[in-house]
Amino acid sequence: MNLAPEQMLLSAILIPALAVFGIILTGRWANIRELVSIMAGLILINLVTGLYQIVADGGLIAYQGPELFSGLTIAFAIEPLGMLFALVAGYLWLVTTVYSIGYMRGHKEEKQTRFFACFAVAISSVMGIAFSANLLTLFIFYEILTLSTYPLVTHSGTIKAKLGGRVYLGVLLTTSILFLLLAIIGTWFVTGSLDFRDGGLFDSSTLGAAAVLLPLYIFGIGKAAIMPFHRWLPAAMVAPTPVSALLHAVAVVKAGVFSVLKICVYVFGLDTLRQLPTTDYLLYLAAVTVLLASIVAMRQDNLKARLAYSTVSQLSYITIGALLATSAGVVGGAMHIAMHAFGKITLFFCAGAIMVAAHKTEISQMRGLGRQMPITMIAFFIGSLSIIGLPPTGGTWGKWFLMIGALDAGQGVIMAVLMISSLLNIAYLLPIPIRAFYPNDDVERPTGIKEAPLPSLVALSVTAAGCIVLFFFTGPLYELALAILS
Template sequence: MSAPNMLIDAAIFTPLIAVVGILAFARMPNLREAVSILAGLALLLINIELYNSFNEGQSLTRHWVDIVPGLSLSFRIDALGMLFSLVASVLWPVTTLYAIGYMRGHKEDNQTRFYVCFAVAIAAVMAIAYAENLFTLFVFYEVLSLCTYPLVTHAGTEKAKQGGRIYLGILMGTSVAFFLPAIIVTWLVAGTLDFQAGGVFPEQTGIALLSVLLVLYVFGVAKAAVMPFHRWLPAAMVAPTPVSALLHAVAVVKAGVFSLVKILVFIFGLDTLQQIPATDYLLYLAGAGVVLASLVALRQDNLKARLAYSTVSQLGYITVGALLAVESGVVGSAMHIATHAVGKITLFFCAGAILVASHKSNISEMAGLGRRMPITMIAFFIASLSIIGLPPTAGTWSKWWLLTATLETDQLVLMAVLLLSSLLNIAYLLPIPLRAFFPSEPQTDGPIAIKEAPTASLIALCITAGACILLFFFPNPLFELVSQIFTEGSQ
């Protein structure tokens, strides 16, 4: 086995090795958190090395164990998986840095458990990203649900437990009711669960069966938060803000949309998707979800709740792009996985910073806050522009490709939906920093001392806000990677 192939094992096991160090230094917070950050940096270096090997055209595979003939736990690196793993491994150490400031500043209990579950979640993400087949992806998709449950219920309150029940109930329920049956039928019909360019179904497969399977997969991968199976996401906002950042940017929702895009492109194939009548119905359902979630976000006064419904809407963009069943749509979806990640994690970082520094969680209480927390609110403004899709921020490019795909497929209604949603993004995001810097009523409480969040958290949100701008001016590495999704070498 070659050294690059062994790095796949290293990517999956590095976070698990970190768990041992975190537990060993449970009573020494500085060392415990140093282990987390160092493991995150080590994982990033491993994935950069895998990225370099992938770009050199090497075939990177790793076989663990055969379950039955033709069904195995095995891994293979392709362009889409490489993108997802890089996003997660870049954001893990940054989120850990942020969590140090937040968890200490907010005096959270059970911090060791938090870092342990976080590391296990990242290991599951690596396995999902590099899964060679649907069976492997499903196994670690479920592991991710289970290991993030203690993070959602971290506070231990009745409200947190209720949120956790909704979270796990919807995610596990849809997996058992929809996702697993779809996988079994796929295995019986196609004889394989390996991801393949062009899909796996034989030409003679009935359109009615393919329609049913498509519906089962779209609703079964509930981590993608397609309405009406989205309620787990707002319910999970009872978790500490670093967990919200993990859910929305690094792990759970990105695992959902990644899995959905992977299934649509490499289990069905774009040509097959175009022939399935259910594709259009699901497209319009996803489009309706984009607008409805934006409208719900507009009505939320709690900042984290507004950002949660914003995420439901933005995930709809990724689903729409993949269901358009053209290469430009998939490119836009893949790019949006990355650009939404850096934008939304910044917004959640800012929400947590505001809570720790000013103890405010409702938007109606944040007028004039820019005088106290200028760095945080500037970062919030930058990330808002990225979510909206305005220059000079990263979201501009992914939304451009998604709009291009709607034009290419003559889906003018969906193009209008995406444009309307961007206008709603403006309506529910930009007033927050504008009111923070330019309150409608004069502030009469005299000179205000600047009181930002703890330094570690502030550094983290500045890094991710900077990434929103950096990816606008230097999008080529991202674009070149996602463009390889359809080249023979990436399959």
């Protein structure tokens, strides 16, 4: 299949959307329906890999779509940050699809066709966000992502799921309409452009407006889950575990922090950010989010709830990287998008595997579980190391560059926050696998291996291995992150 670069770009956005029709048409035949999802995932990986090779060779890929308003068009272009995000989402969609097959069948979930169809729409919107060439395009696909994931959050149809979905939809739509849309309109009136541009759109004559618009962007991108607009994320944990993996690693939260980083770099520009009085206030708010969310995570006995608050904390690492307005901070934030994705998706995969195989959701119930589910708990240990930022896992590199970025910015407080946060990560993550393998003598130890269904087990093993691979072979991601600044 020889496609022009522009055709490959559009295909990367359209293939998941087209897969929706195949999934719906084959809904009554589960094997064929799931094969459609897997084939679409493989095609998407081939496309994003091909696009990466073109970008790595210095190629420029852009597509100008229809004009919606005077001077405002739907447009796509590939830059290094978007390419990094697309690679992460593209590869993890396939892995999550394989995991979902085992989970949805093992848990005997209903409405599986709708689940896989909405999942595909979400990935299509993620590709649109990743390759957006202007704020209008990003906003449109950002809203499609919110709407397409709402049925996934409320999948079980219970009252609790509907309440969680209401919070999810309410917070994300309210922040995007009241703050993000207002910020975009303000940017248009002040600068006359919505295009993403190297160095940003603002200059010395518009610093006052930029100082006002920056908080609107940070709070308007509710998917970044900065406090106090984070409640949607714990509320969404009523969803099936594959959806939690989608929310935390593949799509929703990553779309949020990606948007924060992209807007800070290509709308404001690092030079402008350093001059804004509101930058430091937002930086310290992100630091507070890191610490408070970690403290709340320590108090959660429900595993998914603990992981949810961990994600709230970890997302603010990337927001910090953007607001430090240093080269190392941007590189660290970009790399943390990928590293956190592999680490956190592994942890959620393990949480789902434990529920399906052992029917346990509370951490206090998991003592001694390592003997029954050794592969799952080893994977959980590896994922935990990556989230903490310890070698030999990929999470080490994101935190390393964030620390350097804080040092370059002269932000000793931020450096202290990052170090304290890593200690809190250890406190709320490592005791889980340790107790699973080394329970107290008075705890009844499960016997006999009873792992999750094979597709789920394969998926969590692949992502756990990915955490280690990214430590030793991080070159391509680092080069993409570094190219953001060129």
